[in-house]
Every structure is written in structure tokens, then in C-alpha cells.
Amino acid sequence: MCKSIFSRKQLGIPYILFLFLFVIAPLFVIVFFAFTNGEGQFTMKNLTGFFTDSNTLGTLAYSFGIAIVTTCVCLLLAYPVAYILARSHMKMKSVVIMIFVMPMWINFTLRITALKEILTVIEGNLAFYPFMNTVIGMTYDFLPFMILPIYTTLMKLDNSLLEAANDLGASGRQTFFHVTLPLSMPGVVSGISMVFLPAMTNYVVLDMLYNSTYIMGSLIGSYFSAYNWNGGSMIALILLLIICIFTLATNRVADEDAGNRGGALL
Amino acid sequence: MIRKLFRIIFICLVLLFLYAPILVLMVYSFTDSANIGVIREISFDNYITLFTKSELRSMIWGTIVLAVLSAVLATILGTLGAIGAFYSKKQIMVAINTVNQVPVVNADVVTGFSICILLAVVVGVSKDSFLPLVAGHVTLCAPFVYLSVLPKLKQMDGSLYEAAIDLGASPATALWRIVIPQIFSGIISGFALAITLSLDDYFITTYTKPATFDTISTYVVNATKGAQTEIKTALWALSTVIFLIVLCIVAAMNFAASVKEKNGKAGA
Numbered sequence: 001m002c003k004s005i006f007s008r009k010q011l012g013i014p015y016i017l018f019l020f021l022f023v024i025a026p027l028f029v030i031v032f033f034a035f036t037n038g039e040g041q042f043t044m045k046n047l048t049g050f051f052t053d054s055n056t057l058g059t060l061a062y063s064f065g066i067a068i069v070t071t072c073v074c075l076l077l078a079y080p081v082a083y084i085l086a087r088s089h090m091k092m093k094s095v096v097i098m099i100f101v102m103p104m105w106i107n108f109t110l111r112i113t114a115l116k117e118i119l120t121v122i123e124g125n126l127a128f129y130p131f132m133n134t135v136i137g138m139t140y141d142f143l144p145f146m147i148l149p150i151y152t153t154l155m156k157l158d159n160s161l162l163e164a165a166n167d168l169g170a171s172g173r174q175t176f177f178h179v180t181l182p183l184s185m186p187g188v189v190s191g192i193s194m195v196f197l198p199a200m201t202n203y204v205v206l207d208m209l210y211n212s213t214y215i216m217g218s219l220i221g222s223y224f225s226a227y228n229w230n231g232g233s234m235i236a237l238i239l240l241l242i243i244c245i246f247t248l249a250t251n252r253v254a255d256e257d258a259g260n261r262g263g264a265l266l
Numbered sequence: 267m268i269r270k271l272f273r274i275i276f277i278c279l280v281l282l283f284l285y286a287p288i289l290v291l292m293v294y295s296f297t298d299s300a301n302i303g304v305i306r307e308i309s310f311d312n313y314i315t316l317f318t319k320s321e322l323r324s325m326i327w328g329t330i331v332l333a334v335l336s337a338v339l340a341t342i343l344g345t346l347g348a349i350g351a352f353y354s355k356k357q358i359m360v361a362i363n364t365v366n367q368v369p370v371v372n373a374d375v376v377t378g379f380s381i382c383i384l385l386a387v388v389v390g391v392s393k394d395s396f397l398p399l400v401a402g403h404v405t406l407c408a409p410f411v412y413l414s415v416l417p418k419l420k421q422m423d424g425s426l427y428e429a430a431i432d433l434g435a436s437p438a439t440a441l442w443r444i445v446i447p448q449i450f451s452g453i454i455s456g457f458a459l460a461i462t463l464s465l466d467d468y469f470i471t472t473y474t475k476p477a478t479f480d481t482i483s484t485y486v487v488n489a490t491k492g493a494q495t496e497i498k499t500a501l502w503a504l505s506t507v508i509f510l511i512v513l514c515i516v517a518a519m520n521f522a523a524s525v526k527e528k529n530g531k532a533g534a
Contacts, residue, residue, distance in 0.1 A: 012350015022405040026380030109486035110505040114287035201373040217375045
């Protein structure tokens, strides 16, 4: 008996080794490179360089701006969609939500190509409205990731709570703001975490739309093209810190099973 | 009534935003025009180019082979990891869970870049060996397999395994014939998720791939910057094909789900 339990535990060893090699080790390497120069000597130059360069600081601010606006736009579009679908008595509800989520499974570069063609017809030169076009592109790319978790939490909502609110004399609006909205917050928060961080780092969207590289992720890309591993590592480390803070902040409220990268429907 | 109409219009507008670009592109992929706005003649040239041009074909096959290979590896590793973690001490399981969460929440740019630095710069593995690429994709996918298998283990009836052992099955047999079948749905959904993640990935690929190898994502990004119209419109055809495949899979899944529901076996 003892032996059998021992063997089951052992099955996890390859994965633990794998996590050490490809998850933990790379993080240490990033930290090491971020605080050394090309010759491997300790330096703070990468860090001070980042915070004294107006270009990198501007990029950081711009990325935050893009991410915040994109998240808000996604939320404003996704919440009503999820709410309408979850509350409706349509028989084909599950099919409609599938249609909303389906774009997740089409390669995002191909979808951005399609968006670019259409926007070019409408606007002419996309570089005239860089901020707006980036937000449109990101929203187009990430909207399904916001709809799904909100829909999942709204579907789990206990109907008797709404009936109780109604019986106790709450108006439709009061019920929404005091019952539905607070109870759907876990879905909203996991939706936000699915959109906000990619919107800060997914530089391909704006690169494809109008050849711009003015976002945090593309800083890594440009250091990478210049073989500057140390500068790139510092950017990666800063991004990692932002991600850490963001994740710790959202984890308290996030609904664990409300859909991760489209996994909930599979 | 007006409210209901308003809701339907809102839903339709959002759907239009999500689908109009891809549908317009689909229509144009069947014409000989290279720009949206002018339809000249119906033509299947884009599809002929897509399936005959060797550079496009090898790019598509490369993407598929990479996705299947990394999904298989990720599924094996992630499933074994979940089983191992499930039967380990609580602290060990919590530790594995935490580390497992890192690639899930991390930006793909950071994951790809850090693996590239570790393997290509520190250890000195050549990117042409495909090792960094596969390692990167498995790192992206395996945590999601782990996450979809672990809940199934928690739901599983543990006494069946003990019963099999008591009846004389070896641990390996019991694991293969009792545990694996009970968590199989989790393994399958983890595998499917791994495939879609690998197919959609751009960032990890771009930092770890050999210079001459391209997946659909990296190829498309380069192609949009190039001026080759032939390639550009062939990619419209590719979008159409992928859209139709995804549509078929989603329709099949819906159909399967509705059949299951009718038979009264609807599961979670």
C-alpha cells in the first residue's frame, strides 16, 4: 500500500522538474540580466535608464492609457451583452454565446488583418488616429474574453435572490445595482484581468494596424531585435512586477472557474 | 417591447463589430480584387495559391505539427503533474499550484523572452534545433492542462482506486484503468485548449523560433508589412478556411451538447 502511494506521487516529478527548468529558472535569469551589463557585472543602469528616459516612461504611460481605455470599452460592451443573454429566455442562448466566443479560436493575427482592411476603407490612413485605432483593435481582439466570464457568473446567479429583491419592493434598477451587479463582480474582475494585461503587452495589434511600436511589449521586442538582453530583461522585470501587483489585487475577487482563455467552453 | 427591440439591436451591433471584418474578407477572398471596395470578378486564385505555394503550405503544416506536438507533450506533462500533485502533501501541492500559475498570468512576451534568454543566451542551445520553440509552447500549454485535470481529480471517487488495489491490480494498472478514465474529460479539454493556445501564439514563437521557420501568426505579421498582394489575398483565403473549420467544430460541439442534454446525461 505504502509503495503504491509512493509511485503516484512520483508521477509529478517530471512536471516539477519542467516547472523548475522553464518557469522558475527563466525568472531568475531575467532578474540576473536586468541588473547586469553586457559583461555580466552588476549595474543599476538598466533600472535608472528606464526611469530617466522620457521615451520609455512615455511608453509606460501610453500603455496604461491604452489598457485602461480598452478595458473600459470592453466592459461597457461586454456587460450588457452578457446580461441580456444571461437574463433572456431564448432557447438558443447557448448558441448565441458560442457565436460571441467563437472569434477566440480564430488566429488573432488573421482577425487583425481583416480589421485592418475594413478600417483602412473607412478611415483611409490608420496612423491619423493611433490611439483610437489601437483601442478598436484591442477591443476587437479581446472582447470575447470579457463577455465569457461575465456571462458565466451571471448564469450562476441565484434567481431567488432577484425574486426576493422584487418581493421586498425593489425596482428593477435597484435590484440591478444592489443585487445583480455586486454578485457579478467576480466575473467582471476576471474579465478585466483577461483584458487589461494583454492590452498592455500585445504590441502586435498596433504594429499590424499602423506599424507603431509605442507600447510596453514592443520595448522588449526592440531590445530583442538589437540583441540587448539586459535592457530587455529590465523591461520584462518591470512588466512582471506590474503583472504581479495586478494579479494579487484581482485574485481576491476573481471567480476561479469563470473562464480562462476560452477554456470554460471546451 | 421597445426595450426588447433595443436589446436585440445592441446584440446585433456587437456581433456586427466582431464579424463584419472577417465576413467581408471572406467574400473578397473569392474574387480577384486585392483591395476592399472594388469587386471585379469571381476567382478562386487565392485558394489555388494557398494550397500550391510551397512557402504557404510549409508554414501551415509547421503550425499544425508544432501545435499537435506541443499539445501532446503538454498534456502528458500536465496530466502527470496534476496526478502527482494531487497525491502529494498539501504544501507541495500548493507550491506546484503557485508555480503553475506563473505562466498562466504572465504576459506571453515575458514568458517567450525569458525562455529565449535562458536557452539561447545562457545555455547556448541553437534556436535552429527547435528545442526552445517546443519548450516555449509546452510552457505556455502545460499549466492549462494541469488546471483542467486537477478539478477532475478532486471530483473523482478515490475509493475505486483503493478497491482496484485491494482486488489485486498493480498501481500502474489501477492508475491506467481506474484513474485515467475518470479524469479523461479533463485531459481532453486540456488537450484542446493546448492546441488552440499553441495555434494562436505569436509572442513565444517569435522569440524562440528558428529564423527560417514560421507559424501562421508570425507569417501573417510579416506578410502585412510586405507588399506582396498575392500573399496578402491568399491569407484572406486562409482566414476563410480557418473560419469555416472553427464554425464546423463549434457546430459539432453544440450538436453533441444538445444530444447529450436530450439523453438526460447533461454533465458539467
